[in-house]
Amino acid sequence: MQLFINKNCLSKIKVLFIFVYLSPLTLFAQFNESDTLRTKASLSLTGFFQEGNVETLIFRAQSDFSFHPWKSTVFKTSNSYVYQEFGNQKADEDILSRNFLYIKEENRIHPLVLGFVSTNFRRKINLRYLLGAGLTFGVLKREHQWLEFSISSEIERTEFATADFNRPQYYGDKTLRTIRGTLWISGKHHVVRDRLILNHQSYIQPSLEKRNNFRWRTDIGLEFPVWEFLNLTVNYLQSFESIVVANEKQQDRFLTFGFTLKSY
DSSP states (O other): OOOOOOHHHHHHHHHHHHHHHHHHHHHHTTOOTTGGGTOEEEEEEEEEEEOSSSOEEEEEEEEEEEEEEETTEEEEEEEEEEEEEETTEEEEEEEEEEEEEEESTTSSEEEEEEEEEEEETTTTEEEEEEEEEEEEEEEEEOSSEEEEEEEEEEEEEEEESOSOBSSGGGTTOSEEEEEEEEEEEEEEEEETTTTEEEEEEEEEEEBSSOTTOEEEEEEEEEEEEEETTEEEEEEEEEEEESOOBTTOOSEEEEEEEEEEEEOO
């Protein structure tokens, strides 16, 4: 499978993501009580700003949307945008779209199909996509508490802006392809009499072909409800990639503060 992208395509992708981020806001006004049982949407906006001797701007937007296209089938999409700037100089601009189709979700063990699309400015990733499938194992499922593990395998293709990497064996080719296996852990927990909500999703993705090609990511959010549809949010994001372009660090960390709007 061949996939090519240029600057015009990237601009269209960014416009699409802006629409996806804003769409939950319009959905809030359209849902009725019965809709929210089968359709859920949320929009989280967090960031950090400092001005003076050191100028820093970090902004993160994330939208989550799920619905039932067919009976016993759930489609979930999570789309995030991260922007970081130091001294009016752009340091990061990342897009990540994670899409899942869960079949027979009411069962403790059920299959899933997934598709990821992402870009990364600092890591010089023009476009990355993954397509795969796997199984989800439900450990805990209650009204305000759930925890699940998933295992999957994916085909991945990553287009870089350069062929100069931190590992010499990957020199000379801007496009890297591999097959991955992924272990996921995710959950949501209401604690302290629903005054605190913990959200988390972590995964590790080793290549099944190259031992030195792996990545992991953990995303943790704390929400403090202030209104039925509004929560204050603290978010921590940490990611690691073993293969990066030359002179770039393998690990990133973001700590941001803001709020979450939701339809349920």
